[in-house]
Amino acid sequence: MDNVQPEGKKQIALNIVNAKSKHKGFGAGSIDLNNVSPVIIDGGEAVIDIGAMHAKSKVEKGIKFSTNREDVPAGRQVWLVWVAVDRTVEGQFYAGLTACEMWIDTEARRGWKILADHVNKLDASLKRKVIVEGLGTVEKAALQSLLIAHNAEWWAASPQELKAALSE
Numbered sequence: 001m002d003n004v005q006p007e008g009k010k011q012i013a014l015n016i017v018n019a020k021s022k023h024k025g026f027g028a029g030s031i032d033l034n035n036v037s038p039v040i041i042d043g044g045e046a047v048i049d050i051g052a053m054h055a056k057s058k059v060e061k062g063i064k065f066s067t068n069r070e071d072v073p074a075g076r077q078v079w080l081v082w083v084a085v086d087r088t089v090e091g092q093f094y095a096g097l098t099a100c101e102m103w104i105d106t107e108a109r110r111g112w113k114i115l116a117d118h119v120n121k122l123d124a125s126l127k128r129k130v131i132v133e134g135l136g137t138v139e140k141a142a143l144q145s146l147l148i149a150h151n152a153e154w155w156a157a158s159p160q161e162l163k164a165a166l167s168e
Helices: 050-054 115-126 137-150 152-157 160-167
Strands: 036-042 045-048 064-066 076-088 091-105 110-112
Touching: 036 050, 036 115, 036 137, 045 137, 076 115, 076 137, 091 115, 091 137, 091 152, 091 160, 137 152, 137 160
Parallel strands: 064 110
Antiparallel strands: 036 045, 036 076, 076 091, 091 110
């Protein structure tokens, strides 16, 4: 979640090109994904897994996903949480937080998720929204613990709405 770029490297950004934009080179009209990190919550444990940015987190590798929940009757619930970090003159803080549900059956190598929901929640996180519906108290506690352990100063500077959402 730290945004340190090696010197001389261009920042990676997702370009948005439409009829209204006039593309003017690298990074023009882009969404900066350098300020968002994916967290996987599985079995009450929260970990930062950058592979989830491309649906290749540790729990997703080797899994064939379906949009039909009935295809994964013996699956376990796993959460992908998009955590966006913002910066002000006072410093950085956790700004957006959105949770996406998945069900994964590792033995059968099958899973369920709605990719459109994951993309929409990523967008919502970047827009500083806090959406944690569905997360249980164990998952919220694990996520809160991870965020504090990762950077207690960012946690302290985070909006009360975000802190309250993980304390409920």
